Amino acid sequence: MKIGELARRAGVTIKAVRYYESLGLITPCRLANGYRDYEEDDVRLVREIRALAGLGIPVERTRPFLECLASGQRHADDCPASLAGYREAIDELTERIEALTSRRATLMRQLRQAAYRNSSSPAPDDGEHTMTDFHHLPADLPVPEDDGAADHLPGLKAPHLELVDTTGETVRIDALGSGRTIVYIYPLTGRPDVDLPDGWDSIPGARGCTTEACDFRDHHQELLAAGARRVFGLSSQDTAYQREVVERLRLPFVMLSDPRLNLAAALGLPTFDVDGMTLFKRLTLVIRDGVIEHVFYPIFPPDVHAQQVLAWLRDNPVA
Structure with missing residues (x-):
């Protein structure tokens, strides 16, 4: 042939x-x-x-x-x-794997040190984890659908509930003061050296907490100028965890911790389960004079949500 x-x-x-x-x-x-x-x-x-x-x-x-x-x-x-x-x-493959493993470990240490350099929390030394880029969203994230789980919220009074913020102060949800307060509620903020829960990117509305926080950070002053009296982030993560996020991302507002999901129980907020955890679904409350005036749900994409809130404030000014 x-x-x-x-x-x-x-x-x-x-x-x-x-x-x-x-x-x-x-x-x-x-x-x-x-x-x-x-x-x-x-x-x-x-x-x-x-x-x-x-x-x-x-x-x-x-x-x-x-x-x-x-x-x-x-x-x-x-x-x-x-x-x-x-x-x-x-034998040759083993040598190459060992060399690459050593190089990967060095890069992970460098990333961990860089991520926590400006935080008072020490960089954890708890073994190797897969690194995730939390500052960019995958292009193929599933879009959450409106299941009606937040339709009942507008008009409800804010519940008598006390939550601790990242400064150690106690905040009463029913005593936020006059004017509008923005409370954006999110499931879980990731850390650069810790894996996300299994299948996280495939859960509609789960991925994007860091990008959402950064968007609220970058537009914080504009939100205040548009009529928001205060801005809070809220999740079920503990205060120490949230404090590290506030410091690392240089957030100009505090986070509220609700580890028992008491706000979800009081208002009937939507939640979901993953890896043995029950987490808040992503939504945002506009609370005005102790009453829920407006709700954003579902939220997508999360990396521009603060701008969505800003547009609503400008379109709906307080008389």
């Missing part, structure tokens, strides 16, 4: 076949006109080379396997020299 047919049947390029021939791994016959003539055995040899290369064995080191086939063995690794080739390839 011609070289083109061999390449097609073996699943390689003509250039690759010529390279194998230059190494002496295959030796075609020559016809009277000088053309190469390949046989079925050559197809088998080239397929074996391709398979071994896919395992990471360099083409130049496939010779023992090909010689094993040429000796009449049924499989290319039926010979001791082939087994030695496997062991050599495994």
Whole structure:
């Protein structure tokens, strides 16, 4: 057969076949006109080379396997020299894995130190975790649907509930004062050195707490100028966890901690379960003079939600 047919049947390029021939791994016959003539055995040899290369064995080191086939063995690794080739390839991979693991650990330490450099909380040293970029949202996040779980909220009085903020002060939800207060409620803020819950990105409305906080940070002064008296973030994470987030992200407002989800119980707020945790679904309350005036739910995308709130405040000024 011609070289083109061999390449097609073996699943390689003509250039690759010529390279194998230059190494002496295959030796075609020559016809009277000088053309190469390949046989079925050559197809088998080239397929074996391709398979071994896919395992990471360099083409130049496939010779023992090909010689094993040429000796009449049924499989290319039926010979001791082939087994030695496997062991050599495994040893090299082990060395590369160890080197890459060491480099990865160094990069993770650098990232952890950089992430906590401006925080009073020490960078945790609790083993290796997969790093997640919380400042950018994946392009294929599922969009949450309006299930009506917040339709009952407008017009309700703010409940008599005391929550601790990240300064250690106690805040009463029914005593926020006159004017409008923005309380954006979110499920869970991630840390750069800790994995998110399994399947987090596939839960509609779950991903994006850091980007949402940053958007409220970046538009905080505009929100106040548009009529918001105060802005709070609220989740079920404990105060110490939230305090680290406030410091790391340099948030100009405080967070409220509701680890028992008392606000959800008092108002019938929507929640969801993941990894054994019950978390708030993302929504925002506009509380005016002790009454819920407006609710944003569902929220998407979270990284521009503060701008959505800002637009609503400007469109609905207080007389």
